[in-house]
Amino acid sequence: MVGHTIVSGADALAVRIAEELRSAGATVTVIDRADQLTSAGIATAASVVCAGSDDAANLEIALLARRLSSTVRVVTRLANGVLREAMVARNGPGAVLDVADLAAPSVVEACLQRTTHSIAAGDLRFVVSGADTPRSGTLRDIYGDLAPVAVVRGVHSPTPGEVAACPGRDLHVDEGDWVAMIGTEDELAADGPVAGARAAGSHRSPLTRIGNAARAFHEDVNPNFYRALAASLGLLLGSTILLWLTYDMPGMSFVDALYFSTETIATVGYGDFSFSGQPTWLRLFSIVLMFAGITTTAVLVAFVADLLLSRRLAYSAGRRKVRELQDHMIVVGLGSFGVRVASDLKAAGHDVAVIELNDENRYLSAAADLEIPVIFGDATLPSTLEAARIDDAVAVAVLTDDDMVNIETAIVSRERSKDRPLDVPVVLRVFDRALGAAVAHRFRFENVLSTVELAAPWFIGAALGLTVFGTFSVGQASFMVGGVRVGASSELDGIRMAELSTQTRVIAIVGHDGARELHPRRDSQLHAGDIAYLVGPYRELLDTLRKGQGSSAATAIT
Structure with missing residues (x-):
């Protein structure tokens, strides 16, 4: 075999990459171990994709592949940031990718209810923005020259939920249809859909903080503490009034009576007052007062010790800090993906709480560094969600590695x-694309995202020597923005926009002389040396990008 692709790994991402590469016409050899590289034909392979879930196995295969061949494209999946940076330094042809880095932005946008995706392509920056269509009409009438990426039919359409990818500008849309358009920031500001996003959590005033602290104290304290405190105060008040009215030789003021009662109850006498020379019944009362004082003081100290201990334990488990949160976001699952999403939400100015089942999770230190409280427990149980204050949360992202747990949660x-009057987005990660689509349809979840769908195009593009700038989802369809330098005598050399696949759209052309053409017209033509930036469903787009390479791999676009 010559020019084939070697794929390692057995999880959903690796399987999808192998399937898509075969669908694209590539010859794929699947291996499990590094010692199988030679027998798999590493000497004549075009690329090696290390896409398993085990960083150690991926690292071993990647290092050995590079040692055996200095020209093969090595695409490596690494979640460990230190290893990833070290590998990037001398990786050679190929790429080092992290699924969390690739997929986390889409989850964050769903949590924040953002309808915009910013994508840097070379020295251009495009924005994909979506919103409900304000009125019926053609896309050209409503949005002018902006390039439509997708239309999701709404309830007023004969086919609600249907996704039209890269439609023409003359497509008729109904009021309420979801339309995603792509353009530059200035173009979208002028003619684009009105997009929204959830504002960052409001700054809590000192009065709110005091109220939250009082509420947390009330929830922490043992209910019997108040009875013991009432008994102690009652004993003190009763003794004070009695001494104020009956103490003789000389008489006592109210403050002196309060002071002497406190001394007696605390069994701390300074000699300035005593029951010596007082009536017998008052001295007997002093004995009862001292024993009662010792008892109530001991009970109060016991409750205070219990309170301090429980608050310490609650703080170590994250529950104490969560009680102070309002309008926060909950992330379920503290894997490499979960901690990245939590970090991005925190950076966006939002309070975050994490629910994690494993109290020995390796990312706990990362959460601590970010000052993100962690609740340990089963997220499918209502009690765990209550501990995370789900009733006050504004978004929930369910990101564990188990599809069934994610769906149930x-x-x-x-x-x-x-x-609740507020629409609280629930974003769930489902690995399997078919299962995700079925869950979204059956349970009417609007934000079912597949990390495999979002990350696979990057790995496939890198394996084929293509340039991928970004991926995003519209409805349950995955889209990609990519670029290619048109090769001489390639299928794209000399082609007009009208002749391209109807499923893809060229959003910009940069000529070999640097001249730019945004949103090229149907009669615009590609020439060898031009850089074409395209958007579309990732399968069709990858096929189009390959057509632009010609007989040799395209030069990478930076």
């Missing part, structure tokens, strides 16, 4: 928030 979370 999402259902329970939505049930808890269905009566």
Whole structure:
């Protein structure tokens, strides 16, 4: 075999990469171990994709592949940031990618209810923005020359939920259809859909902080503490009044009586007052007062010790800090993906709480550095969600590695928030694309994201020597923005826009002389040496990008 691709790994991402490469016409050899590289034909392979879930195995295969061949494209999946940076330094042809880095922005946008995606392509910056269509009409009438990426039919359409990829500008849309357009920031500001995003959490005033602290104290303290405190105060008040009215030789003021009662109850006498020379019944009362004081003081100290201990334990588990949160976001699952999403949400100015089942999770230190509280427990249980204050949360992202746990948690979370006036987005990660689509349809979840769908195009593009700038989702369809330098005598050399696949759209052309043409017209033509920036469903787009390479791999676009 010559020019084939070697894929390692057995998880959903590796399987998808192998399937898509075969669909694209590539010859794929799947291996499990590094010692199989030679027998798999590393000497004549075009690329090696290390896409398993084990960083150690990926690292071993990548290092050995580079040692055996200095020209093969090595695409490596690494979640460990230190290893990733070290590998990038001398990786040679190929790429070092992290699934969390590739997919986290889409989750963050869903949590924040953003409808814009910013994508840097070379020295250009495009923005994909979506919103409901304000009125019926053609896309050209409503949005002018902006390039439509997708239309998701709304409830007024005969086919609600249907996704039209890269439609023509003359497509008729109904009021309420979801339309995603792409353009520069200035173009979208002038003619684009009105996009929104959830504002960052408001700054809590000192009065709110005091109220939250008082509420947390009330929740922490043992209910019997108040009875013991009432008994102690009652004993002190009763003794004070009695001494004020009956103490003789000389008489006492109210303050002196309060002072002497406190001395007696605390069994701390300074000699300035005593019961010596007082009536017998008052001295007997002093004995009862001292024993009662010792008892109530001991009980109060015991409750205070219990309170301090419980608050310490609650703080170590994150529950104490979560009680102070309002309008926060909950992330379920503290893997490399979860901690990246939590970090991005925190950086966006939002309070975050994390729910994690494993109290020995390796990312706990990262959460601590970010000052993100962690609740340990099963997120499918209502009690765990209550501990994370789900009733006050404004978004929930369910990102564990188990599809069934994610689906169950999402259902329970939505049930808890269905009566709230605020629309609380529930974002769930589902690896399997077909299962994700079925879950979204059956349970009417709007934000079911597949990390495999979002990350796979990057790995496939890198394996084929293509340039991928970004991926995003519209409805349940995955889209990609990519670029290619048109090769001489390639299928794209000399082609007009009208002749391209109807599923892809060229959004910009940069000529070999540096001249730019945004949103090229149907009669615009590509020439060898031009850089074409395209958007579309990633399968069709990858196929189009390959056509631009010609007989040799395209030069990478930076």
